[in-house]
Amino acid sequence: MNLEQLLEAFPHPVGPLRILVVDDQPVNIRVLYEVFRGEFEVLMATSGEQALTVCQEQRPDIILLDVVMPGISGHEVCRRLKANPDTRDIPIIFVTSQREEAEEARGFEMGAVDFITKPVNPVIVSARVRTHLALKLQSDLLRSIAMIDGLTKVANRRKFDEALAISWRACLREGRPLSLVLLDLDCFKQYNDRYGHQQGDNCLIAVAGALGHGLRRPHDLLARYGGEEFVCILPGTDVQGAMQRAEVMRKAVRALELEHQHSTAGLLVSISLGIATLIPDNDFSPESLLAAADKQLYRAKQEGRDRVCAIELA
Ligand SMILES: [Mg+2]
Structure with missing residues (x-):
């Protein structure tokens, strides 16, 4: 051209x-x-x-x-x-x-x-x-x-890895908190089984759009982490701030009112979210932050889904 x-x-x-x-x-x-x-x-x-x-x-x-x-x-x-x-x-x-x-x-x-x-x-x-x-x-x-997820048009895993490393270094330098929100769709396998993969893709696109409501600042990033999992990087946001944003995202997904007859969390498509926050230092790594967020996501699933669980590491 x-x-x-x-x-x-x-x-x-x-x-x-x-x-x-x-x-x-x-x-x-x-x-x-x-x-x-x-x-x-x-x-x-x-x-x-x-x-x-x-x-x-x-x-x-x-x-x-x-x-x-x-x-x-x-x-x-x-x-x-x-x-x-x-x-x-x-x-x-x-x-x-x-x-x-x-x-x-x-x-x-x-x-x-x-x-x-x-x-x-x-x-x-x-x-x-x-x-x-x-x-x-x-x-x-x-x-x-190369940095965009083809289906949902949000950032992809590669962009996420790059942005997390950058945000980590910036928050380490500035002594500011860094929050990660890891989330996934509740009972998505059952959704695909019930409504088909085409509808499953449409559902992912709609959810990705709703999750954008949780982003506020220029360096916030929403990425598709894989399958039905998404992740948000919120640099400079403490755990209370991250919980508020996560709640905004959870409600935005519910507000889509997408039917899900086979969900154990109700009859609508919903998400579970796990948050981990820390002020980066050399005792922790970006991987440990991600692992902690994953644990909180697991807890949210265990406690009944369609909810937010958070931890502050120090
Ligand atoms: Mg000259």
Whole structure:
């Protein structure tokens, strides 16, 4: 797909695409600004230092980077951006005055995707930028698809593992509580036996939608853990807060009023939830938090299902 087709099929989430133009000569920036201003948001930097700051703060979608600059050179800017997980996926196109093969090879080794020679030809620079933006959008899209559960469209297990590790480190650093809510549908095997797998899938989709009501904060995450099991990561939420959210989720699922004649918890589809909360430290691991939540989920089942059980670890 070319850039137009991609943007039409998958609108970019945060407004227009952003291109960062870096050059120590403002006149060179001006030329590129004129090429791109109608189409993209053009960010500018006149030094390597400034370029690094803009990248950290604004995350451009692509960078046109001058090689020869006083202070931090283009090559060094490239090296630092590629060394940082937050910025390493931003495509970099070097813009150079003399085209020397050795220099070009070095740039590719450092992770640049392309080269353009000055003085720039507007048609060529525009075509190259559009090609690399299209590739970037496609790889972003692939990465996000790889993290989504195909049936319910919530995060998948892989995304959950990644997010749990990130939340664990953040809460460890900040001394804040981390809550996990593990839940599953009550008597789901009997549901599938009674209503069929197609209806079972529809039920999972509806439940996943209802569970979203329990999420409040930007770093909260709902994932399908497997089969009829889901899990929520609630960073910065203590055990009381997690119990409130779990109760919201439990009620939201009941409120769907999906018939389940073969459930021992009543005649409607319901969920059981287990919560474990702790302030991460080096005596515990993310796995031990998950195991504790699983134990609480088991307890909720034992005590009659359609309920929340919680534990605070310390
Ligand atoms: Mg220069």
